[in-house]
Structures are given as structure tokens and as C-alpha cells.
Amino acid sequence: MSVLVYIESWEGKFKKNSFEAAQYAAKTAAAIGTEAIGVTLGDLQDDASVIGKYGVKKVISVKGSEFKSFDNYKVAEALKSVAEQQGSDTIIISGTWNGKAVAPVLAVAMDAGLITNAVEVPSSTSPLTVKRSVFSSKGLVEYSTETPKRIIAFIPNSIGVSEGESQAEVAEGSVSIGDVPAMEVTETDRVKGKILLPEAERVVSGGRGMKGPDNWGMLEELADVLDAATACSKPVSDMGWRPHTEHVGQTGIAINPNLYVAVGISGAIQHLAGVSSSKTIVVINNDAEAPFFKAADYGVVGDAFEVVPKLTEALRNFKENN
Ligand SMILES: Cc1cc2nc3c(=O)[nH]c(=O)nc-3n(C[C@H](O)[C@H](O)[C@H](O)COP(=O)(O)OP(=O)(O)OC[C@H]3O[C@@H](n4cnc5c(N)ncnc54)[C@H](O)[C@@H]3O)c2cc1C
Secondary structure (H helix, E strand, C coil): CEEEEEECEECCEECHHHHHHHHHHHHHHHHHCCCEEEEEECCCCCCHHHHHHHCCCEEEEECCHHHCCCCHHHHHHHHHHHHHHHCEEEEEEECCHHHHHHHHHHHHHHCCEEEEEECCCCCEECCEEEEEEECCCCEEEEEEECCCCEEEEECCCCCCCCCCCCCCEEEEECCCCCCCCCCCCCCCCCCCCCCCHHHCCEEEEECHHHCCHHHHHHHHHHHHHHCCEEEECHHHHHCCCCCHHHEECCCCECCCCCEEEEECCCCCHHHHHHHCCCCEEEEEECCCCCCHHHHCCEEEECCHHHHHHHHHHHHHHHHHHC
């Protein structure tokens, strides 16, 4: 019984998280002693054989305009259909916004056990046991499932990616999509910014200490030099200083970047809930007692308006000379 992995794409291009999903699936398949099979949905510009670099030897490419806009019911039906055709009992999904919307629908459709928020590849395959994050990243628990079919949705950026040389064999597939709730996209509001927050490896985030929306230019410059996405605390997006798509935390996006730079953010528990899994946290705050310092790997006690431009300048010089 093979391991199937959903290779997400958007407008014909693979999402970065999909490469990690492929690697997660390849490692899981190797532990089980079976093969990993990728599934792409919709018309692609990218070459699906590149998925082989991440350890998946076979990709089923299902074309069709019905996948042009994301519809979790259609995606779940398509994955179920391919899983039946390929005899797959384990499905791997990256826990992106879309992945989180697909996983539970697919679990119901396949009558499968679902483990979400996984942070590692399975530690055991009999029964399938996976470490997952719980209570807004405050704890880690090992979950097992003994259901014949099982789905793992892992937190993006949990295992990282490394590239090999192989190419995957690509086969065209077709699926049957049964009766699903009808969904119509009436308007698309695009997220602006060069790097999408959920996929970012580095994030520069601002809080109320930035004083107003006009001061974000300096955070954007810092983000630019770090190749980072920008984010913000909840009050900042509530006040309309920044778009809601940048709000991180318990009620916003939960992110897991390699670097999180928090500027003028106090570090309230609801904010930390969405960012504390970041691999390295840097806090810049003028109050040495700010709670965020307790969660920081590196802290600068100082005025953001002095520290941030100097940091940007130093990083720019470093990049130019290295
Ligand atoms: C149910 C619920 C859910 C919530 N969900 C979220 C969530 O998802 N995300 C979230 O962020 N919040 C959330 N909150 C709000 C949260 O409790 C905090 O109120 C919020 O995170 C505070 O935002 P802040 O740190 O930007 O502002 P503040 O708490 O006002 O902190 C501003 C910080 O900036 C510092 N500062 C001021 N001037 C400067 C300067 N010149 N240089 C450097 N530092 C400076 C200050 O010392 C202070 O630490 C939630 C609250 C509730 C009740």
C-alpha cells in the first residue's frame, strides 16, 4: 500500500511547501517499506518530474480546469480517487491554508484517521505514530492511529528540504469527482508582497510599538535585505495599519519560519501561540521587561527607530562583502 502526497500548485507553479511534502512522503514511505506517489491537480507550467528531486519516484498529473480555483471538496475527491486507483492507504498533506481545508474533508471521504499539526516524520509505522504540536505549540504529543487508512497533515517547514538528482516518472491521471457542495469564486483579493508569509523562511514582524502605518517602510527594508516576508500583531491589523493576511498568532496565521524578527511587539501569549515554533527568534523592544524577551534567542533592548535602520545597514554591508 503506497503513500500518496498532494503536490500543491498555484497558477501552474508548484508551491514551495510541496517539495517538503514530497520529502515527508518519501521518508514515510521508506519507513513503511513502500513507494511514495505524488499527485498534481490542474494544468501545470512547472515540470512535474522535478518532484523526483525530493524522493518521490512517480507523479500522477491530473489536468483539468475544475482545479483552476482552489476548492477543498474537489481536491479531496480527486485525492480520494487517485488513492483508490493507486491503492494508497497513507496520504501526506502540507498543512498550508489549503492543506488544512482539504485534510478533514478527505478524512471523512476516505473514512481515514487524521493526524494534523505533525512536526516530524513518523517515529513508528506499526501503529503509525507521529509527534504533533498541541495547545498552540506549547506542547508536543505522540499520536498513533490504527485505522487502515490514515492522513498526516504536517506543519510547513517542520522537516525542511534537501534536493537530490533524480527525476520522477510522470503519468497522466483522471479522476471522478462525485457530488460535492458547489463553490463559486466571485472575487480574488491577492496577497501583496514578494514572499508569501505562510511559505516564508524568514519573517520581519511589527507591533504597536511601530506607532503607525507610515513607519512600516523601515521594516520592509529590513525584510528586503533578509529576503523575508512581513507580518504583524493583531492590534496592528485591527487598526488597519497592515492587512489581515499579515496577522500572526492564535487568531491569525501560525507560522514556523527559520527566523522571526519581532519589532515593537510585547509578546502576549496569544501572539506567541502563532510564532513560538520559529527556529530562531530575535526581539527588538525598548522595554527590557517585555515578555517577548523570555521567548527570544536574541534580544535587543532599544528604540526600534534607531536599531532597525542600523541593523538593515549592517546586514546590507555584510551581504555586499560576503
Ligand atoms: C482572544 C484573543 C486572541 C488574540 N489573538 C492575537 C493574535 O492572534 N495575535 C496577536 O498578536 N495578538 C492577539 N491578541 C492580542 C494580544 O493579547 C495582545 O494585545 C497583542 O498581541 C499586543 O500587540 P502588540 O505587542 O503589537 O502591542 P502592545 O502590547 O501594545 O506592545 C507594544 C510593544 O512595543 C514596545 N515599544 C513601544 N515603542 C517602541 C519603540 N520605539 N521601540 C521598540 N519597542 C517599542 C513596547 O515596549 C511594547 O512591548 C489576542 C487577544 C485575545 C484576547
